[in-house]
Amino acid sequence: MPDREAAQDQAISAAEDLFYSRGIQAVGMDAVRDASGLSLKRLYQLFPSKEALVLQFLNRRDRQWRQALAHHVDTHTTPEEQVIAVFEWLHTWFSKPDYRGCAFINSFGELGGISPEVVAQARRHKQAFRDYLVALVTATGRPATLGDQLVLLAEGAITTAAITGTSQPATQARDAARLLMLAYSRHDRAHSDGSQ
Amino acid sequence: MPDREAAQDQAISAAEDLFYSRGIQAVGMDAVRDASGLSLKRLYQLFPSKEALVLQFLNRRDRQWRQALAHHVDTHTTPEEQVIAVFEWLHTWFSKPDYRGCAFINSFGELGGISPEVVAQARRHKQAFRDYLVALVTATGRPATLGDQLVLLAEGAITTAAITGTSQPATQARDAARLLMLAYSRHDRAHSDGSQ
């Protein structure tokens, strides 16, 4: 049996392309077989069901997405630059020709009403992103409240870029983020906000 | 034939509940029949296919959503209050017990990869919302650029509220909107931004 781990990666990688571009329910296991080069038999001995494959796909997507973001952010040094770098990275993401929004938002929209596991996975992913951004923001000495607001800008940019098919929302969000950073750099040092 | 128009409304209304709560592909025409009280035969003489019913559902949702928003905004008088009223209305929307995000974002995530009509419908809806918010913003004497940024806050709040299951994002977005309004009320009167 040639490398169970490698075969799983191969399957998830093929499934990722298909699920992300066409949606989950629109992709049959036959399509995953064709794209991965693995037989149906092998697919089903690597994953007990399609749902398991879907969850693995989301899992891997979460890991890779956050890693790619962190990798770009780490190329900047000051905390302020790192916060802005998040929106720069969004811009390069949106510019990819096959960009079709956030896989977790899409999966939530498609399966959130019938699959609690998908909801939980989406929630975990968004929570992790929030925690990451809030950490970057608090590193600049600003309150977590600002971090939550920047999360909303980022999420809004993600869906708006997907639906309009442009990458412009990233720069709009970045500009708004700059203004909010500025607003929180002034007088918000004395009275605490008591949020989170 | 008792009122073709009324029967269509009945069908679309039933479909709306089902599609919104469970997703589109997860709802069969049998479920629409049971929920609407109409027979399958009647459904198919009212709509040529399920896809037509889906598009009518989105159409109606778009009309009602924008009308409800405008209705609430119109209860306020000054342009500044009206802009903020948008986020107040989002809060009441998010607080509905069966809230599950924006039907257009969800449909886009589910069918955007395989149905150009759904993509077009989502694009129209979001464009109309953008135009509306930008009009409110420019009525305050501020640039359209700010309107685009507030759109991102609203969109981000919509998806974040859906996934986290809280209505808090509405107030976070409202606070951020207030700060951005403030930022644009100061020095941005002399040098134009040349956007839009």
Add this chain to the structure above:
DNA sequence: CGCAGGAGAGAACGCTCGTTCTCGCCTCAT
């Protein structure tokens, strides 16, 4: 009163899809 026409209930049809089974082939230990 009788009949034609339309409506509803539900069976039926054809297709798709998730999942499993069959069969033939290749590999490798003895």
Add this chain to the structure above:
DNA sequence: ATGAGGCGAGAACGAGCGTTCTCTCCTGCG
């Protein structure tokens, strides 16, 4: 070399779904 075991290819199976058909009943008009 040989037999057994595991693999790939694809057929098969069962369920679900979009769509249509059948049959029966009700209604309304002559």
